Amino acid sequence: MEKCKIEVCYSPALFPYYENPDAIVVVTDILRASSAIVTAFMNGVERIIPVGTLEQAKAYKERGYMVAAERDGIVRDFADFGNSPYNFTSERVRGNQIVYSTTNGTNAIQLASSGCQVLIGAYLNVSALANHIRKQGKDLLVLCAGWKNKFNLEDTLFAGALVEMVLEDDHFHTICDATYGAIDLYDAAREDMMGYIEKVAQRHRLKQNNLDDVIGYCHQLDLTDLIPTLEENYLVPLRNVK
């Protein structure tokens, strides 16, 4: 049996070179969109409508939707709240649908929709995600949201953590340099993740805006088995996760 192929794409701008319609695409934006999305489902959000532009987000707001929208870490004034996982409280989100637009994450989700399934990945749900992927017998492409199309470390480390778990199943293999790079960087960082994360550019950006309180939270493993997936144009929890 031919093995399932694993690849990691470090930037939405590189997606055309990795695109694979047969692959499950896992989108990750650890600080903070994918961690926030997983948190929202943990807290009972019904569905999330990811939109690429602030104009679209604003139009939804005018139609009465609850909107989370930020650029460069800053909440937009028309929005109900921004991109911190701490914003997506049970009180706010349970049973609601939320429109969501962020600097990097929501654009990556839209690109990923060319894959056979789109999943949202974070440390918060990494084991459930790896288990699900191992059972599907499909190729895996991890799309790092990056920062304005630049490479970022925190998404790459997560990609390394995830693919290392998936590769424990020998039905999967990789010949992708970016996948090896992600694994080796994760292995360099894992012993002291919070120490390693000190140097990443996004940590400094968040700190400047007093938004770095979420970094520890976003690196916690397995708070949930929920896996957000794209259905048509909105995110819902994947059903029948075993």
Add this chain to the structure above:
Amino acid sequence: MEKCKIEVCYSPALFPYYENPDAIVVVTDILRASSAIVTAFMNGVERIIPVGTLEQAKAYKERGYMVAAERDGIVRDFADFGNSPYNFTSERVRGNQIVYSTTNGTNAIQLASSGCQVLIGAYLNVSALANHIRKQGKDLLVLCAGWKNKFNLEDTLFAGALVEMVLEDDHFHTICDATYGAIDLYDAAREDMMGYIEKVAQRHRLKQNNLDDVIGYCHQLDLTDLIPTLEENYLVPLRNVK
């Protein structure tokens, strides 16, 4: 005094997001174009005309130029020879000018020309290169040629080696995640570089075509002080290297 900034760009497709007209741009394509170019100058080539397309290379051939041209590692039939550093012997190249077109490297050189100086980097000239850069007091951008716009490990490792040397001078600094990634991957690989290189995709491609004899050669340090640079549309040795 403001410090000089170091960045690493992992793919020509990401260059627009890193582009910096004030930076010295070092182009690297370790397996094999940048190693071959440095070797050609070691062996006395007068100048190299990098061209992006095979059509351009063929047109030069028809006008009587000596042409090195390959795609996917294979010499093109109209060309005099291909992309192995071993092709650029003293007997062939001394005193000549050569037209050169490769899968990834020559395109990267053309992109890089938006920088304030374009230099060709390889392990073969890495110390001379680092010394030169440290003396210029300018930003540094390392452009990895990659593989058809995908990330590759061998160029990234070289970027790590080079920036580590440049950062020994505290007039330089970095806040670039890709630079940290390159350094950390180089640090993971350096103890056993040939063992590490076993896994890179380009090694497998070269081996399939019996072209992997150059891998050890391309990872030798400091065989020369020559630094190829782009002047107008051709590569010549940088003058006044101290």
